Amino acid sequence: MNEPTFAGRVSRWYEQNARDLPWRRPDVSAWAILVSEVMLQQTPVARVVPVWQAWLGRWPTPAALAEESPAEAIRMWGRLGYPRRAVRLRECAVAVVQRHGGTVPDRLEQLLALPGVGTYTARAVAAFAYGQRHPVVDTNVRRVVCRAVAGEPDxxxxxxxxxxxxxxxxxxxxxSAAALASAAIMELGAVICTARSPRCDACPVETICAWRASGQVAPVGPTRRPQRYAGTDRQVRGLLLGLLRETSGPVPQQRLDQVWADDVQRARALAGLVTDGLVEPIGETWFRLAGDGPPAPLAS
DNA sequence: AACACGTGGGC
DNA sequence: TGCCCAAGTGT
Known part of the structure; x- marks a missing residue:
């Protein structure tokens, strides 16, 4: 009898301990899985769940979303953060309709070519929606593999x-076993082998973990520069978009001006929102969420 | 390669 | 309070 492999142990653990997340249920469409992956980019599971359910309830297919305006997508995105993802997800729906007849493609190369779909998401969809054998590497998987195999802390x-x-x-x-193992390793990183305080006593691979064997050497230096937020363009963008999101139709610049005192920074943030396809100018002094109403009259 | 890009919860 | 984080992508 062979000893259980790393993947075997983690997969068995997963089968018994996986969280019951809605996008993991049987008969969830490839599109619904793709939507979940995009929403989960840099965003905690707990905040994604309700938005994912509302989103798929309203737009069950790429074709349904493709017909909507960016403004509707941005509003439905709520406060998940990084709202460019909402715009890209809608563009992704358009691309799926145009290039693939409304069916999410199953080839890595085609997935990768979709807006908002990068290395991680393409592989996640190919594996979780289509059962293909691709390594799916996110920050959790990277951490688990580095620890268990190389004995490195992160x-x-x-x-x-x-x-x-x-x-x-x-x-x-x-x-299909590989796809299951990929989901299992990711789950292990999210729930047990966490960045801050790993629960090694509950880990299915504790006895074969190189990092554990080495005495769990601590990280060497500062992992990365802290991301500040207060006072940045990001905060200003968030404030501007917050106002536009809760207002139906155009907003006068005068109202946007009240959101942030620094004229230069506010103008830069607003211009960035326009560039990113989140906001559109109406004439000289009005702005609205992209596509939030009839097309703007052409300047004469 | 390094940065920009939101948000809210935990400590 | 303020820092850190949480299933990345695009430039």
Whole structure:
């Protein structure tokens, strides 16, 4: 009898301990899975769940979302953060309709070409929606693999090709088992092998973990520069968009001016929102969420 | 490669 | 309070 493999142990643990997240239920569409992956980018599960349910309730298919304005998508996005994702997700729906007849593609290359879909999301959809054998490497997986295999305390700042290779080597040969293992490793990183305080006593691979064996050496230096928020353009963008989001139709610049005192920074933030397709100018002194109403009259 | 890009909850 | 984070992507 062989000893259980890394993937085998984690998969068995997952089958018994996985959280009951709605996008993991049977018969969830590839589109619904794609939507969940985009919403989960840099955003905690607890905040995604209700928005995901409302979103799919309103727009069950790419075709349904593709017909909507960016403004509707931005509003439905609520306060998940990084609202460019809402605009890109709608663009993604348009692309799926135009390029693939409304069906989410199953090839990595085609997924990668969709707006808002990068290395992680493309692989996640291919594996979780279509059962293909691809390493799915997010920050959780990187951390788990670095710890368990290399004995290092964390995965470093960015996903490297080596991370994909190291993860791929852990996956079982059979595609659906590999997809399950990928979900399991990710879940382990999210729930047990966390960045701050790992619960090694509850970990299914504690006895074969290189990091545990090494005495859990601490991280070397500061992992990354702290991301500040107060006073940044991001905060100003958030304030401006907040006002536009809760207002139906155009808002006079005068009202936007009250959101932030610094004229230069406020103008820069607003221009950025326009560039990113979140906001559109109406004439010289009015602004609205992109597509929030009939097309703007052409300047004569 | 380094940065920009939101938000709200935990400590 | 203020810092850190949480299933990345695009430039």
């Amino acid at each position: 995965g470093g700042p960015a996903t490297r090709p080596a991370d994909l290779v190291a993860t791929e080597e852990l996956l079982p040969a059979e595609p």
